[in-house]
Each structure stands twice: as structure tokens, then as C-alpha cells.
Amino acid sequence: MEKRKIIEVRDLVKKYGDFTAVKGISFDVYENEIFGLLGPNGAGKSTTLEIIETLRDKTSGQVIVDGIDLDKDPEAIKKLIGVQLQSSGYYPGLNLTELIDLFCGLYNQKADAKELLAVFNLEDKAKAKFKELSGGQKQRFSIATTLINKPKIIFLDEPTTGLDPQARRNLWDLIQQVRSQGTTVVITTHYMDEAEFLCDRCAIVEGGKIIALDSPDTLIDQLVAGGFERTKEVKKANLEDVFIHLTGKELREN
Ligand code: ADP
Numbered sequence: 001m002e003k004r005k006i007i008e009v010r011d012l013v014k015k016y017g018d019f020t021a022v023k024g025i026s027f028d029v030y031e032n033e034i035f036g037l038l039g040p041n042g043a044g045k046s047t048t049l050e051i052i053e054t055l056r057d058k059t060s061g062q063v064i065v066d067g068i069d070l071d072k073d074p075e076a077i078k079k080l081i082g083v084q085l086q087s088s089g090y091y092p093g094l095n096l097t098e099l100i101d102l103f104c105g106l107y108n109q110k111a112d113a114k115e116l117l118a119v120f121n122l123e124d125k126a127k128a129k130f131k132e133l134s135g136g137q138k139q140r141f142s143i144a145t146t147l148i149n150k151p152k153i154i155f156l157d158e159p160t161t162g163l164d165p166q167a168r169r170n171l172w173d174l175i176q177q178v179r180s181q182g183t184t185v186v187i188t189t190h191y192m193d194e195a196e197f198l199c200d201r202c203a204i205v206e207g208g209k210i211i212a213l214d215s216p217d218t219l220i221d222q223l224v225a226g227g228f229e230r231t232k233e234v235k236k237a238n239l240e241d242v243f244i245h246l247t248g249k250e251l252r253e254n
Pocket of ligand 1: 016039041043044045046047048
């Protein structure tokens with residue numbers, strides 16, 4: 001079956017003064033996939049995502065989200081997407097339930113705060129303030145809030161940076177769960193194991209250009225077909241497996 005394109009980016013260019021941060025990139029994201037944008041710092045990932053998220057102007061090119069042209073109706077695109085806030089966006093005086101209610105009001109949506117918090121294992125924190133949460137809890141809450149407006153696509157920017165291995169794996173499960181309910185996920189990460197585990201396809205961005213785009217499996221096969229070999233025999237486990245084995249799978253973040 002032909003996959004439906006939910007994001008289409010064509011010849012996207014972004015200049016900051018004389019500097020061209022995004023140099024004419026084109027890619028599609030299919031409906032319901034987990035799509036990764038990978039690349040070194042400064043490659044142009046955030047700029048690209050923020051343009052699609054309608055948070056930044058482009059210099060040229062075309063962006064179409066769910067059939068809507070960004071140049072024609074950015075407001076309609078905003079309604080279709082869920083974006084994580086910077087932590088400064090969570091009013092310090094409000095607890096998690098109040099924050100969800102506030103966002104519901106802003107989006108003109110109804111959501112059951114208790115239910116949403118339960119999905120993200122935060123039911124015990126309903127009366128806590130954002131700043132009182134652990135790193136993993138903050139990330140879970142921030143992903144929960146992206147779902148309030150029932151978006152078709154969510155954008156996650158390095159969602160597991162700084163988390164311990166248990167919290168990271170827990171977040172992977174949640175991201176897969178969000179996708180299994182029909183949401184398309186666009187994610188940036190510097191962790192290649194994470195991209196390999198989560199992403200159906202990923203684009204590798206370097207110097208404002210896409211230098212590779214395919215499934216992790218295909219990208220790895222292509223490298224191997226080119227004669228690449230690891231210098232050391234790969235063991236059946238890695239140090240993260242040791243860590244999880246010794247410290248258990250359960251989350252601890254109190
Ligand atoms: P990434 O997300 O891949 O780390 P960014 O999109 O943040 O990359 O940045 C791409 C390039 O654009 C970098 O060289 C960065 O310094 C530059 N850049 C980003 N934002 C601005 C801005 N507001 N003004 C000028 N240059 C910027």
C-alpha cells in the first residue's frame with residue numbers, strides 16, 4: 001500500500017544573515033512513522049523542525065503538512081501538531097493538573113488530566129509542580145502535554161538527554177505507545193542506539209544538507225556492503241545491559 005506523506009519538505013533554505021544554515025533540503029515523513037533527524041550540533045536540525053512547527057520563518061522552499069501549505073495557512077498547521085515546550089513555559093506556581101487544565105483552555109480542548117497523567121505514570125505527581133519532578137518525569141510530562149490538542153504529529157527534541165537508562169527505556173516505550181495510537185512522531189536525538197530502536201526511517205543532516213535518509217537497518221547494511229567492519233567482535237551484551245541487569249528495570253526517580 002502506498003504510504004501517505006504527512007510532511008513534505010521541498011528545497012528548504014534558511015539563511016541567518018549571510019550564513020545559510022539549511023541548504024535546500026527535501027524529505028517526506030510518512031503518516032504514523034517515527035522519523036528521526038540526526039546530525040551533529042549546528043547541522044540545521046532545530047532550524048528545520050522549527051520552520052515546520054511554524055515557529056521560525058523560512059528563506060525559501062515549500063513545506064506541506066497534512067496537505068496544508070505552510071505559506072497559506074500556518075495556523076491550520078499549528079492545530080495539527082504537538083510541540084514540547086521549553087521548561088520555562090511551565091508556569092512555576094501551577095501543579096501538573098492545573099497546567100494540563102491551562103493548556104486545555106489554551107487549545108480549547110477537553111482532556112482528563114488524571115487520565116493523561118496516568119498514561120505517563122505521573123498519577124502520583126498530580127499535585128506536584130514541574131520543578132519538583134525528576135528528569136524523566138519532566139520529559140514524560142512534556143510529552144503528555146504535546147498530546148492535549150490531539151495532534152496528528154508530535155515533535156520531540158532530544159527527549160531522553162540526561163536520563164538514566166531505566167527512564168530512557170521507559171520513554172522509548174511511551175513514544176512507541178503514542179505512535180501505536182496513530183500519531184506520527186518526529187524526533188531528534190544524539191543517541192544512535194535510540195534512533196536505531198525507535199525510528200522507522202531517519203535523515204542524517206550535516207552542514208545544512210541531508211546526507212543520508214533511510215531505515216536504520218538499510219543505512220547499516222549499506223555501510224557494511226561498502227566493506228565497513230567493526231574492529232572488535234561485537235559482544236552479546238553491552239554495558240547498558242549490565243547496568244539494567246544489575247539495577248533492575250523499574251523506574252526510580254523519587
Ligand atoms: P542543530 O539543531 O542541528 O544543532 P541549528 O538549526 O540549531 O542546528 O543551527 C544550525 C546553524 O544555524 C548553526 O550554525 C547555528 O549557529 C545557526 N543558527 C541557529 N539559530 C540562529 C539564529 N537565530 N541566528 C543566527 N544563526 C543561527
